[in-house]
Amino acid sequence: MSPPFKTLLVLPAYNEQEALPKTIASLQQLPAGFEILIVNDGSKDRTRAVAEALAQTSLVPCFVLTLPINSGIGVAVQTGYRFAAARNEYRYVIQFDADGQHPAGALPELVACCERGSFDLCVGSRFLGPPNGGFQSTPVRRLGIRFFCWWIRLLSGVRVTDPTSGLRCAGPNAWKRFAEFYPEDYPEPESLFWCARNGLRIVETPVAMLERQGGVSSIRANRAVYYAVKVALAILFDRLRRSESLS
Amino acid sequence: MNAERLMLVGGIGSFLLTLYWVRNRDLREKYAVGWTALAILLLLLGLFPEAIMWFAGSAHLSYAAAVLFVALGLIYIFSFVLTVSLTRQYRNQVRLTQDVSILEERIRRLEQQLHERT
Numbered sequence: 473m474s475p476p477f478k479t480l481l482v483l484p485a486y487n488e489q490e491a492l493p494k495t496i497a498s499l500q501q502l503p504a505g506f507e508i509l510i511v512n513d514g515s516k517d518r519t520r521a522v523a524e525a526l527a528q529t530s531l532v533p534c535f536v537l538t539l540p541i542n543s544g545i546g547v548a549v550q551t552g553y554r555f556a557a558a559r560n561e562y563r564y565v566i567q568f569d570a571d572g573q574h575p576a577g578a579l580p581e582l583v584a585c586c587e588r589g590s591f592d593l594c595v596g597s598r599f600l601g602p603p604n605g606g607f608q609s610t611p612v613r614r615l616g617i618r619f620f621c622w623w624i625r626l627l628s629g630v631r632v633t634d635p636t637s638g639l640r641c642a643g644p645n646a647w648k649r650f651a652e653f654y655p656e657d658y659p660e661p662e663s664l665f666w667c668a669r670n671g672l673r674i675v676e677t678p679v680a681m682l683e684r685q686g687g688v689s690s691i692r693a694n695r696a697v698y699y700a701v702k703v704a705l706a707i708l709f710d711r712l713r714r715s716e717s718l719s
Numbered sequence: 720m721n722a723e724r725l726m727l728v729g730g731i732g733s734f735l736l737t738l739y740w741v742r743n744r745d746l747r748e749k750y751a752v753g754w755t756a757l758a759i760l761l762l763l764l765g766l767f768p769e770a771i772m773w774f775a776g777s778a779h780l781s782y783a784a785a786v787l788f789v790a791l792g793l794i795y796i797f798s799f800v801l802t803v804s805l806t807r808q809y810r811n812q813v814r815l816t817q818d819v820s821i822l823e824e825r826i827r828r829l830e831q832q833l834h835e836r837t
Contacts, residue, residue: 538820555821
């Protein structure tokens with residue numbers, strides 16, 4: 473029996489030739505209805521060749537898009553949303569890191585969580601589980617995450633625990649809008665805030681994150697301050713915009 | 720070198736630079752119009768320095784701080800317009816990049832289907 477709806481898993485990948493095989497292997501047990509999209513963000517290594525080879529052998533339907541130039545995480549993820557919009561056959565679109573930090577086992581629960589409560593966005597939070605449940609990032613990053621929690625709550629009234637989490641399941645109200653407008657760099661807190669201020673229903677579910685299996689983070693130590701200031705300002709600017717119609 | 724000669728040299732220099740970049744297609748004609756006008760203005764002011772004295776007197780810009788203020792204001796406006804233009808260009812570039820990748824994947828899939836049929 474075919475599943476009632478399809479879900480697209482978007483994996484933005486920049487120089488992830490080492491981590492990608494393990495990540496795709498971890499997704500092979502996904503139930504029917506899931507499809508994978510690897511967005512190769514103009515990688516300089518063999519990510520494209522590795523991704524195309526993996527797509528050929530994957531048991532789960534797997535597509536590969538290659539951006540001709542490196543465009544940043546936000547553009548890569550938005551390409552996935554645009555791909556979903558172009559195919560017009562998915563109910564949910566899930567963002568999933570290609571570096572192996574996200575557990576594949578959490579994916580059905582993310583979708584089920586959206587389905588149960590008719591939520592528009594379900595975010596996998598590393599801070600909702602038991603205190604030592606999984607990798608919880610460095611102390612400096614945790615400080616930044618707490619700041620963004622406070623900032624989002626101050627400006628939208630919505631309480632979240634992990635606004636920088638890249639593991640998130642978006643329903644049609646969210647991803648169809650993301651296909652049109654999505655922040656270019658460091659997109660997670662800003663896009664979450666957009667959902668919050670426009671009255672979309674957001675929920676978090678506990679997820680035990682893993683340490684990355686290869687590659688490097690898009691947020692380098694020397695860019696952390698710029699990241700915090702840029703995202704905080706972007707959220708503030710977004711607060712000043714009018715509410716958007718979701719029709 | 721006095722101010723008049725500096726303006727003459729600046730005018731000739733910016734005129735030549737504009738020509739060079741337009742010839743190499745590094746500068747669009749649309750923008751070259753503005754830069755050529757500026758080069759001509761500099762040349763004219765270098766050739767007729769009394770014109771700038773007349774303008775400064777009539778606009779009450781005869782003291783240095785006021786001139787600096789006007790110059791900075793012009794640079795600010797120009798830079799602002801430039802970054803707005805860059806933002807628009809960037810957005811267009813992103814859209815095109817994404818569409819290229821989606822179409823490329825579609826072509827590859829169609830080619831594969833065609834190959835499987837034959």
